[in-house]
Amino acid sequence: MTHRIQLAGHRWVRLVTRLAVVLLLATGGLVTNLASTAQPAYAHAYLVETSPVDGEVLASPPPAVRLRFNEAVSFNERSIQLLDTNAEKLAIGTPGHVDGKANTAQVSLPTDLTEGTYVLAWRVTSADSHVVSGALTFSIGHPSATAAPVEQDAHRAVVVVDAVGRALAFLGMALALGGALFVAVLWPAGRSDRRGRRIVWSGFVVLAAGTVVVLLVQGPYAAGTSLAGVFDPDLLGAALSTRLGHALLTRLVIVLALGVAFGLAVRHGSPPATTGTATTATAGAAGAARRIVLPAVATVGAVALPLTWTLTDHAQTGVQTWLAVPATSLHLLAMALWLGGLITLAACVLVPAGRRETSRAITLEPALPRFSGLAQVCFAVIAATGVYLSWRQVGTWAALGATDFGRLLLGKLAVVLAVVGLAAGARRFVRRRGREPLGVDAAPAAAVRRLRRSVVGEILLGVAVVSITAVLVNTAPARTSYAPPVHTTVPVPAAAAESAAGLQDASIEVNIEPARSGSNVADIYLTGPDGSLVAVPEVSGQLESPDRDVPALPVTVTAAEPGHYVANSMSIPFPGEWVLRLDIRVSDFDETPVRVRFTAR
Structure with missing residues (x-):
C-alpha cells in the first residue's frame, strides 16, 4: 500500500511539473516567434505605392506589377488576380516578395496582353492578422470603354462565421478563467459542486471550439472564397503557417494545460494518511505541488491566454505597442474574470432555492462579498485600460462618429455604462447587508430577487459586450481608417x-x-x-x-x-x-x- 501511495504521489508531482513546462514552453514559443517576426505596423495594411499606378495608360504591356504596402503582408498564389475587360481571369505568375522585402509583392504578367483596360485585384493579410483587399486598373494603348467589376468584400457567410468563432472564443475564455477562479478560490463549496465544474468545463470546450472555427475559416477568409474553402487542405496549411495560425495553435495548447490543471485542482480526495517517512515526504510533495505549482500554472496560463489575441491583433500594431499589448491583455483578462465569475455566481449561488437540491441550503456568504470585491478591481482595470486603448485606436473625436470602429466603440461604451449601473446596485446591496450581524444571508427574499434580476441583466449586457468586441477586433481602427x-x-x-x-x-x-x-x-x-x-x-x-x-x-x-x-x-x-x-x-x-x-x- 505504501509503495502504491508513493508511486501515485510521484506521478501526480511529475504530471504537474510537466504541465508547467508545457505551458511555459508554449507561451515562450509564441512570444519569441511573434517578437522575432514583428515589424513596425499600423493596424490594417494599406497600399503605399504601385507600379504601374492606378489608372495609368501604358504604351506596351508591363513585365510585372509591384505592390508596396506600409507594413509586412502575407499572401498565396490566389492573392493576386488579373482580369480583362470581360472579367475573365488571365494566367499570371506566382506572387512573391521582392528582394526579401516583406512589405512588397510582385507578380509577373503575360507579354501578349492586347490593348485595353485590365484590373489587378489583390487580397493580402496584414501584420495584425486581418485581411485587406483592393484593385487597380491600367490600360495598354488606350483605355477600354468599361473595366471588369471586382468584388472586394469577403463572402458574407465567412465573415459571420469568423465573428461567431471569435465571440465563442471570448465567451469561452470568460467561462474558463472567471468560472475556474470563482469555483476554485472564491466559493468554498465550489470544488465539490457539479454545476460549477460543468460551467468551467463548458468554457474550455467553447473556447477550444471557437478557436478551431477561427482557424478553419482563416484560409477562405484570406483567399476570398466561400465557406467551402474550410475543406481545402492548401488553405488550411496556409492559415497554419501565419502568425495567427501559430497563435491559435498555442491557444489550444494553453487550453489543454489549463484544463488539466483545473481537473487536478478540483479532484476529490487525496492520498490517505499513513505512517512512514517516505510516504509522508511523498504526500508532502504532492501537497506542495497542489498549493504552489498548480496556482503558478494557473497564473501563467491566465496571463498567457490573452496574449494569443493581443500578439496577433490591433494591440501589436500602431503606436506604443510596448504598452498596448499588456494593456489589452489586462483588459481581456479583467473582462474574463468578471463575466465568467458573474455567470458562475448566478448559476450556482443566486438561483432560486426551489431549483436546487432541497437538502442543501443556499448561502451567499462568502462567495458574493468576495466576488463583489473582485468585480470592483476588474471594473477599475477595464476602465483604465479601456480609456487608453480607445484613445490609441481612435485618435480624434471626429473619428468616433465617422468610422465603423468609432460607432462600434460608442455602442460598446453605452453597454458598459449600463453594466456599471447594474453592478453599482449589486455593490450597494453587498455593502448594506454586510453591516448586519448575519451578513448578506439576512437579506429579505424580495431584495435577493432584485439582486438576481440585476445579475441576469449584467450577464446579458456582458454577452453583448463580448459580441461587439468580436466585431471590433476585425474592424480597421478609426485612427487609420478615418480620413x-x-x-x-x-x-x-x-x-x-x-x-x-x-x-x-x-x-x-x-x-x-x-x-x-x-x-x-x-x-x-x-x-x-x-x-x-x-x-x-x-x-x-x-x-x-x-x-x-x-x-x-x-x-x-x-x-x-x-x-x-x-x-x-x-x-x-x-x-x-x-x-x-x-x-x-x-x-x-x-x-x-x-x-x-x-x-x-
Whole structure:
C-alpha cells in the first residue's frame, strides 16, 4: 500500500511539473516567434505605392506589377488576380516578395496582353492578422470603354462565421478563467459542486471550439472564397503557417494545460494518511505541488491566454505597442474574470432555492462579498485600460462618429455604462447587508430577487459586450481608417480674373471626400466676391504626385450646375501628398492652371 501511495504521489508531482513546462514552453514559443517576426505596423495594411499606378495608360504591356504596402503582408498564389475587360481571369505568375522585402509583392504578367483596360485585384493579410483587399486598373494603348467589376468584400457567410468563432472564443475564455477562479478560490463549496465544474468545463470546450472555427475559416477568409474553402487542405496549411495560425495553435495548447490543471485542482480526495517517512515526504510533495505549482500554472496560463489575441491583433500594431499589448491583455483578462465569475455566481449561488437540491441550503456568504470585491478591481482595470486603448485606436473625436470602429466603440461604451449601473446596485446591496450581524444571508427574499434580476441583466449586457468586441477586433481602427475630408479655398489667379468677367476677386473652393486612397469625389465651386457661383466654359483636371516619379493621372470633371463642377470618380492610387491641377478655361483662347495641394490618408 505504501509503495502504491508513493508511486501515485510521484506521478501526480511529475504530471504537474510537466504541465508547467508545457505551458511555459508554449507561451515562450509564441512570444519569441511573434517578437522575432514583428515589424513596425499600423493596424490594417494599406497600399503605399504601385507600379504601374492606378489608372495609368501604358504604351506596351508591363513585365510585372509591384505592390508596396506600409507594413509586412502575407499572401498565396490566389492573392493576386488579373482580369480583362470581360472579367475573365488571365494566367499570371506566382506572387512573391521582392528582394526579401516583406512589405512588397510582385507578380509577373503575360507579354501578349492586347490593348485595353485590365484590373489587378489583390487580397493580402496584414501584420495584425486581418485581411485587406483592393484593385487597380491600367490600360495598354488606350483605355477600354468599361473595366471588369471586382468584388472586394469577403463572402458574407465567412465573415459571420469568423465573428461567431471569435465571440465563442471570448465567451469561452470568460467561462474558463472567471468560472475556474470563482469555483476554485472564491466559493468554498465550489470544488465539490457539479454545476460549477460543468460551467468551467463548458468554457474550455467553447473556447477550444471557437478557436478551431477561427482557424478553419482563416484560409477562405484570406483567399476570398466561400465557406467551402474550410475543406481545402492548401488553405488550411496556409492559415497554419501565419502568425495567427501559430497563435491559435498555442491557444489550444494553453487550453489543454489549463484544463488539466483545473481537473487536478478540483479532484476529490487525496492520498490517505499513513505512517512512514517516505510516504509522508511523498504526500508532502504532492501537497506542495497542489498549493504552489498548480496556482503558478494557473497564473501563467491566465496571463498567457490573452496574449494569443493581443500578439496577433490591433494591440501589436500602431503606436506604443510596448504598452498596448499588456494593456489589452489586462483588459481581456479583467473582462474574463468578471463575466465568467458573474455567470458562475448566478448559476450556482443566486438561483432560486426551489431549483436546487432541497437538502442543501443556499448561502451567499462568502462567495458574493468576495466576488463583489473582485468585480470592483476588474471594473477599475477595464476602465483604465479601456480609456487608453480607445484613445490609441481612435485618435480624434471626429473619428468616433465617422468610422465603423468609432460607432462600434460608442455602442460598446453605452453597454458598459449600463453594466456599471447594474453592478453599482449589486455593490450597494453587498455593502448594506454586510453591516448586519448575519451578513448578506439576512437579506429579505424580495431584495435577493432584485439582486438576481440585476445579475441576469449584467450577464446579458456582458454577452453583448463580448459580441461587439468580436466585431471590433476585425474592424480597421478609426485612427487609420478615418480620413478627414479636404475643404480648401484658393484665389483665382490674376491672369484668369483679367480674362473673364465675374472672376475678379473670385475664389475656387475644393471639397474632396473621403480624401483617401481609392475612389474619391471632388466638388469644385467657382465663387465670386459676393458668394455667387460663376460659370466658366470648361474645367479639366489632373492628379499629380509632387514627391514621386508618377505620371499625371487624368481626372474627369463635369459640370453639375453653372459654377459647380464635379469629379465623381477621382482615383487616388496611394496615400500621401497630392496636387489636384485644375485647368480653368475662361475663353476660347485662355486657360489658367490652378494647383490645389492636399493629403490623402
